[in-house]
Amino acid sequence: MSDGKPAPPGTQPAAVNTGGGQFGAGAGQAAIPAPPKTVRLEIDGRPVEADARDNLIEAARRIGVQIPYFCYHPRLSIAGQCRMCLVESSDAPGRLVPGCQVRVKEGLKVTTTSPAVKENQRGCMEFHLINHPVDCAICDQSGECKLQDYYMEYDHQPTRIRTYKLNKPKREIFGPLVVYDAERCIMCTRCVRFMDEIAREPQLAVVQRGTYSLIATFPGQPLDSKYSGNTVDICPVGALLNRDFRFQSRVWFLGKSPSICTGCANGCNVYLEARGTVAYRVLPRRNEEVNQVWMCDEGRLTHHQVDENRVEWPRQGRGDEAESVGPRLAVERAVELLEPVMGKGGIGIYISAQSTLEEAGAALLLGKELGAERYFLGGKPAGDSDDFLIRADKNPNTRGVKLAAEAFGVRIEERLPEGIKAMFAMRTDGLPEAVAQRLEMLVVAAQNEDAATRAADVALPCMSVYEQDGSVVNWYGRLQRVWPSVPARRGDSAPGWLWVERILAGLGFTHGVKSASAAFQLVSSRSADLAELTLERIPEQGVVLPRLLPADWPKRAPRPPAPPPSEQRGPQTTPPGTKVGDEASGGSR
Amino acid sequence: MTEHPAHEHDPLALESELPSSPMTVNLGPSHPAMHGTVRLVVTLDGETIVDAVPEIGFLHRGFSKSSENSTWTQVMPYTDRLNYVSPYLNNVAYVMGVEKLIGLQVPERAEYIRVLTGEISRITDHLTCIGAIGLELGAFTVFLYAIEARELLWDRIAELSGARVTVSWMRIGGCANDLPPGWVEKLRECLPRVLELTDEIDVLLTRNRIFVDRTRSIGVISGDEALDWGFTGPCLRACGVNYDVRKAHPYSVYPRMDFEIPLGSRGDTYDRYVLRLEEIRQSHKIILQCLDQMPPGPIIVDDWRYALPPKKDVFSSIEGVMAHFKLIMEGIQVPPGEVYAYCEGANGELGFHIVSNGKGKPYTIQVRAPGFPILSALPRLIKGHAVADIIPIFDSINMIGGEVEQ
Numbered sequence: 001m002s003d004g005k006p007a008p009p010g011t012q013p014a015a016v017n018t019g020g021g022q023f024g025a026g027a028g029q030a031a032i033p034a035p036p037k038t039v040r041l042e043i044d045g046r047p048v049e050a051d052a053r054d055n056l057i058e059a060a061r062r063i064g065v066q067i068p069y070f071c072y073h074p075r076l077s078i079a080g081q082c083r084m085c086l087v088e089s090s091d092a093p094g095r096l097v098p099g100c101q102v103r104v105k106e107g108l109k110v111t112t113t114s115p116a117v118k119e120n121q122r123g124c125m126e127f128h129l130i131n132h133p134v135d136c137a138i139c140d141q142s143g144e145c146k147l148q149d150y151y152m153e154y155d156h157q158p159t160r161i162r163t164y165k166l167n168k169p170k171r172e173i174f175g176p177l178v179v180y181d182a183e184r185c186i187m188c189t190r191c192v193r194f195m196d197e198i199a200r201e202p203q204l205a206v207v208q209r210g211t212y213s214l215i216a217t218f219p220g221q222p223l224d225s226k227y228s229g230n231t232v233d234i235c236p237v238g239a240l241l242n243r244d245f246r247f248q249s250r251v252w253f254l255g256k257s258p259s260i261c262t263g264c265a266n267g268c269n270v271y272l273e274a275r276g277t278v279a280y281r282v283l284p285r286r287n288e289e290v291n292q293v294w295m296c297d298e299g300r301l302t303h304h305q306v307d308e309n310r311v312e313w314p315r316q317g318r319g320d321e322a323e324s325v326g327p328r329l330a331v332e333r334a335v336e337l338l339e340p341v342m343g344k345g346g347i348g349i350y351i352s353a354q355s356t357l358e359e360a361g362a363a364l365l366l367g368k369e370l371g372a373e374r375y376f377l378g379g380k381p382a383g384d385s386d387d388f389l390i391r392a393d394k395n396p397n398t399r400g401v402k403l404a405a406e407a408f409g410v411r412i413e414e415r416l417p418e419g420i421k422a423m424f425a426m427r428t429d430g431l432p433e434a435v436a437q438r439l440e441m442l443v444v445a446a447q448n449e450d451a452a453t454r455a456a457d458v459a460l461p462c463m464s465v466y467e468q469d470g471s472v473v474n475w476y477g478r479l480q481r482v483w484p485s486v487p488a489r490r491g492d493s494a495p496g497w498l499w500v501e502r503i504l505a506g507l508g509f510t511h512g513v514k515s516a517s518a519a520f521q522l523v524s525s526r527s528a529d530l531a532e533l534t535l536e537r538i539p540e541q542g543v544v545l546p547r548l549l550p551a552d553w554p555k556r557a558p559r560p561p562a563p564p565p566s567e568q569r570g571p572q573t574t575p576p577g578t579k580v581g582d583e584a585s586g587g588s589r
Numbered sequence: 590m591t592e593h594p595a596h597e598h599d600p601l602a603l604e605s606e607l608p609s610s611p612m613t614v615n616l617g618p619s620h621p622a623m624h625g626t627v628r629l630v631v632t633l634d635g636e637t638i639v640d641a642v643p644e645i646g647f648l649h650r651g652f653s654k655s656s657e658n659s660t661w662t663q664v665m666p667y668t669d670r671l672n673y674v675s676p677y678l679n680n681v682a683y684v685m686g687v688e689k690l691i692g693l694q695v696p697e698r699a700e701y702i703r704v705l706t707g708e709i710s711r712i713t714d715h716l717t718c719i720g721a722i723g724l725e726l727g728a729f730t731v732f733l734y735a736i737e738a739r740e741l742l743w744d745r746i747a748e749l750s751g752a753r754v755t756v757s758w759m760r761i762g763g764c765a766n767d768l769p770p771g772w773v774e775k776l777r778e779c780l781p782r783v784l785e786l787t788d789e790i791d792v793l794l795t796r797n798r799i800f801v802d803r804t805r806s807i808g809v810i811s812g813d814e815a816l817d818w819g820f821t822g823p824c825l826r827a828c829g830v831n832y833d834v835r836k837a838h839p840y841s842v843y844p845r846m847d848f849e850i851p852l853g854s855r856g857d858t859y860d861r862y863v864l865r866l867e868e869i870r871q872s873h874k875i876i877l878q879c880l881d882q883m884p885p886g887p888i889i890v891d892d893w894r895y896a897l898p899p900k901k902d903v904f905s906s907i908e909g910v911m912a913h914f915k916l917i918m919e920g921i922q923v924p925p926g927e928v929y930a931y932c933e934g935a936n937g938e939l940g941f942h943i944v945s946n947g948k949g950k951p952y953t954i955q956v957r958a959p960g961f962p963i964l965s966a967l968p969r970l971i972k973g974h975a976v977a978d979i980i981p982i983f984d985s986i987n988m989i990g991g992e993v994e995q
Contacts, residue, residue: 132907136914143918151908152915152922156893159908252918 041108048104056099056110057085067112068121068150070128070236071188072100075293076197081188082128084150086120087112096120118154125155131166131211133183141238143251147186168214174204175223177297178232178240182214185239191215191231198294199227215239226390229297233283244301245281257485258285258540260472262306262354262465263299264383265393266557267474269541270295272303272466277489279303279466287541289560290478296390303466303486309449311461312491319454327460327492331499334443334458335506341422341441342507343371348420351405351412352427353379353395354447356470356482358519358535359462359496360397360404363426365522366500368408369509374420375412377401378430387554391475395429396465399548400473407527426496427462428452445499461493468495469516471538476559477548479530481538495519609635614976618647622725622980625990629967629979636975641968645994652995656954660920661687661761664951669755671956671992674717675710675935677703677746679992680759683954685840686930686941687761690923693895698886699763700842705879706758707932708872709746712783713739714935714987715823715865715872722862722984723794726803731790738786741779748772761921762896763889773880780873787869795863804859808970808982811856818969819962822937824986827864828856834933841932845882846875861985895921920949936960936987958992 039052043060050059057067058074070082078101085099090109096116111117128147136142168182192204192215203223207216217223223231232242254273261268261282268291271283282303284295314330315322325333341347349367351360367375377398385392405412416432417423422441425431433451436442444456453459465472467488473479497519504511513519517535524530529545544560553559612633617623626647632640652671656664668679681703688695695703720735743753748769750756758765794800810818812828825832833850835843851867853860889896893912902909925947931940937959946952963986970986971979 129907134905134907134910136907136910142914148911148915151911152894155908156912157908158893158898158902159906 039104039106041104041106041110043110044112050104052104054104056087056089056097056102056104059104060099060110060112065112067099068154069100070146070150070186071190073190073193073234076190076193076234079189079193082124082186084121084124086124087117088114121150121154122157125151126157126160128186129155129159130161131168131183132186133165135181135184135238139184139238140241140246140251141184141235145238146236166211168212172216173222173243174217174240175225175228177243177300178223178228179243179246180215181239181241184237185215186237187213187215188236189215190234190236191240194227194231194234195223195225198230199225201225201227203228204231226296226298226386227294227388229300230284230294242281242300244304249275249280254280256283257483259466259485260396260474260480260482261295261299261302262396262472263296263302263394265391265395265398265475266291266389267396267472267478267480267542268295268299268389269480270299272485274486277487279307279486287558289544289558290474290480290542291389292558294389298390306447306464306466310493311446311449311453311459312493314458314460314492316458318457322454322459327494327502330458330460331502331506334460334503337441337443337457338370338422338424338503339507341370345371345373346421347372348374348376348417348423350376350378350417350423350425350428350431351401352425352429352431353377353393353398353401354429354465355397355401355426355496356465356468356472356516357397357400357404357479357523358470358516359426359445359500360401361407361522362497362500362513362519363424364404364408364410365511365513366424366504367410369504369507370424372424374417375405375410376417377405377412377414378425378427380429385554388556389558393475396474397472399475399477400471400479403473403527403529403545403548404523407523407530409526425452425456426500428456443503445496447493460499461491462496462499463488463493467493469535470495471520471535473545473548474542476550476553477545478542478560479533479538479545480542481535481540611639616979618644622983624721624983624988625993627964627988627990627993629983631971631976631979633976638971638974638976638979641971641979643964643967645964645990648990648994650995652956653954656951658950660917660949661923661951662916662921664954665759666755666757669757671958671995672714672934672936672939672960672989673754673991674989675707675714676754676756677706677710677758678714678932678934678939680756681707681841682930682932682934682939683941684759684761685932686928686943687921687923689928689930690926690943690945691761691895691921692924693762693890693892695763696887696890697842697884698767699888701879701883702764702768702888703759704841704843704846705876705883706746706749708875708879709742711872711935712869713742713746715869716742716787718984718987719790719794719862719865722804722981723790723800725980725984726800728794728797728800731793734786734790734793738783741783745772745776745779748775760889760896762892763887767888776876777880780876784870784873787866791866795866801859803978804862804981804985805857806855807858807974807978808985809855809857810966810970814969815856815966818966820937820966821962822934822959823864823868824861824963825937826850827853827860829854834931834938838931842879842882846878848872848875848878858981858985922947922949923951931957934959936963936989936992939992956992956995958995960986960988960993964988964993 037052039050041048043065046063048059048063060067067085069085071079080098080101086096087099088111089097170181172180174180195204196202204215206213232240253275256271256273259270259272261270269285269287271285272279273281282300284293286293313324314327315324316333317323347370349363349372351363379395382392383394416435423439425444428444428446428450431452436452436455442456443458445460445462446453447462447464465482466486467484470482471479497513501513520535524533529547614631616629616631618626618628628644630642652667655667668683669676671679716735716739720732723731747753750758812830815825815828829852836850848871851864853864898909898912903913923945925945927944929942931938940957942955944952970982
């Protein structure tokens with residue numbers, strides 16, 4: 001795959017999709033001719049240069065004017081359910097038009113602050129709240145809830161309703177990851193549209209009518225789509241909640257930092273939300289060329305795997321004889337074991353594709369200095385895949401490890417280690433106990449406890465990808481940065497490259513790999529693909545290594561360069577970086 | 590010791606000056622005669638003060654920085670601790686600033702309550718100052734009288750806010766709660782006793798030979814010089830300069846009040862004392878007028894963007910709970926802007942310079958503490974006097990560590 005050429009960018013069709021109003025209607029909708037690219041209009045008396053595909057909400061956002069909305073999502077079809085975005089337009093004097101559905105037009109004059117608009121917003125909020133339960137104190141959405149925000153901004157008045165609130169199902173288990181509270185639901189239908197149009201598994205529907213309407217799954221068919229977690233993200237209120245995160249933490253205690261999902265080779269851009277040293281949830285981060293604003297359910301749970309059953313302290317001795325020792329003693333012991341066999345043959349290096357590029361580089365350097373003969377590529381076993389975001393390779397950095405091996409000019413074998421006596425393993429994923437037991441000598445730097453760490457002569461605790469500086473390469477060759485997003489709290493854990501540096505120092509080599517940047521340099525100085533790069537120069541959105549681009553692409557997988565937005569459903573024309581709250585939630589969070 | 594053999598034979602030599610070298614003495618920071626925790630490094634030539642350097646910072650709490658990290662409402666307790674002898678006045682100056690930024694009209698009753706509690710605070714502040722002057726010049730009775738009067742008022746304050754000193758009672762848009770039932774009557778009952786005690790202090794001190802000798806023409810400063818130093822409040826008015834924010838830039842309901850601004854003439858310690866005594870009587874007059882004029886009605890604005898909803902609504906309506914949540918978690922949303930708001934504090938012009946960037950927390954807040962410029966002039970006031978004169982002079986400027994050091 002690595003010798004594939006970059007795919008030719010998609011040709012821009014001469015039509016755009018208008019979105020529409022009916023669920024699932026997008027595919028069959030008639031295309032209208034593409035309007036000119038830039039349109040000039042006036043919003044609240046200020047001139048705006050908008051993209052021709054913009055609706056009024058997006059055009060207003062360009063000059064920092066906020067038009068409130070619940071049901072509109074930049075990537076979904078238009079529903080016009082919530083009526084919150086009604087504004088005055090010169091095209092329709094005397095009445096209000098929905099900002100989500102009306103597209104920009106040359107010379108259009110839009111007013112978002114007139115008394116009629118304000119009165120509509122206030123009235124809308126009052127209606128939305130008629131049957132809303134008094135739940136803020138126990139609701140997970142509290143603190144990132146559009147109802148709270150808009151109430152304070154557009155209503156801020158006591159209720160005038162003097163009747164009982166309608167009771168609806170309070171905790172419907174929709175599926176493995178999602179629970180539904182019908183009382184909190186404002187029937188924006190974002191989740192229904194998402195399942196229809198993005199996940200393409202229509203598992204949700206609106207049932208009943210009027211005030212009694214609610215979202216439901218079909219009989220015998222739970223919400224078990226692999227993308228069901230996204231419905232929680234885009235839910236503007238607390239109706240759909242993540243069962244994994246529910247009641248775990250109040251959102252205002254969570255700190256948010258960017259990272260890369262380690263669940264599979266797609267390398268979805270994510271935010272890790274942590275309180276103290278514990279990650280509580282993983283949310284998608286916008287990257288048009290990797291994951292747009294979505295991610296799969298499995299990825300949302302990766303922080304649990306990382307957290308559970310960690311190797312916390314360095315130790316020496318196999319199995320029951322193992323004893324915890326300090327980092328210095330452990331390194332000394334590793335040096336003691338490695339020194340006699342150095343250059344004597346029979347040495348192997350095992351690199352798990354769960355390692356960062358820096359860790360792989362350091363392991364290769366160690367192999368070179370030890371005179372290792374064979375290199376093995378390990379990692380988690382392959383799993384299911386689809387044509388959107390889920391890749392079969394469940395390791396975040398397979399391409400990166402291969403790239404590093406190439407850079408060092410060694411052949412890395414994708415098979416279980418054999419034919420060697422001594423081995424150093426950079427992370428132990430996929431290393432079976434039998435193989436580990438057979439080895440005369442095994443030194444590992446590992447993140448989680450498994451059979452191989454128990455069989456190791458020396459086990460060194462490794463930081464997870466979420467905890468350290470570095471980079472990974474996704475399945476199609478996009479080099480992406482990771483940061484210490486969650487503080488490492490575990491014992492003496494350190495990045496894998498640092499353990500290697502300590503061992504090398506003990507063996508008498510001075511390579512000075514004292515930082516992630518220096519470890520990155522180990523690979524980049526040897527690789528033409530990374531020639532111009534340093535760790536610090538990798539942009540937040542990552543950089544494509546053109547040589548690695550594959551020839552074949554899964555049908556719907558986001559790819560570089562990002563396809564023209566006209567090909568996407570409900571284009572998100574807002575340039576990345578525009579503050580829309582959190583972009584993944586379509587401004588709901 | 591240097592020997593002076595000439596003295597043995599020449600009796601006139603006893604009258605001549607003893608040669609001496611300057612001596613540096615620390616006064617404070619923890620000295621029974623020092624107001625607050627402040628240190629004076631005094632250079633003495635014998636008994637005479639040659640130079641003095643006031644050193645502050647022992648009570649520094651990082652007011653500005655703390656405020657930047659709290660919501661607009663959470664700043665209130667920090668303001669209590671500025672001039673902790675008259676906390677209501679600090680509260681008022683701060684909320685006036687925020688309300689100016691928002692453009693908020695406070696209900697009339699709240700304005701009266703603010704003036705009322707502010708004037709009570711002014712009396713307690715002046716009583717503390719006068720009592721301390723008396724105490725430190727040996728008139729312990731005066732101190733007891735002043736403290737009795739002050740306690741009577743602090744009891745009323747405690748009944749109102751639940752705290753004697755750290756009241757945190759003003760709210761943006763009004764006050765925390767209405768006057769409790771029977772409170773006005775209690776206040777009316779104790780006010781005559783406060784005046785009576787004030788009169789007794791007057792009788793005990795104002796014509797007291799010892800007191801007059803210790804304070805008259807001590808620590809003199811002219812009006813012009815005081816203005817140059819940035820004096821405001823009683824210390825400035827004691828020099829005969831007629832500047833009182835309540836008259837010069839009337840705010841709240843002060844224009845409706847009938848009261849006078851007492852003025853001194855000499856600018857010495859004695860005038861500063863007498864002036865405070867007279868201001869207590871004027872404040873008493875204002876309090877009575879407030880009680881007479883105060884209309885019934887709401888004590889805080891009825892706008893959930895600024896005032897917390899009533900508890901009934903918070904517990905039983907989604908609108909109430911959301912407004913409460915947003916106000917507590919994110920704070921009042923104050924429009925971006927910059928204001929300077931000021932009122933007549935007990936020691937002079939108490940000003941808040943407030944900058945908002947439109948968020949729930951202040952971008953920055955700076956305080957113009959009236960005590961700061963006055964304390965800066967302390968070396969100028971005590972230079973040339975004897976060590977013993979430091980005490981009455983320092984007392985009469987009524988330096989409050991909380992506001993000077995913030």
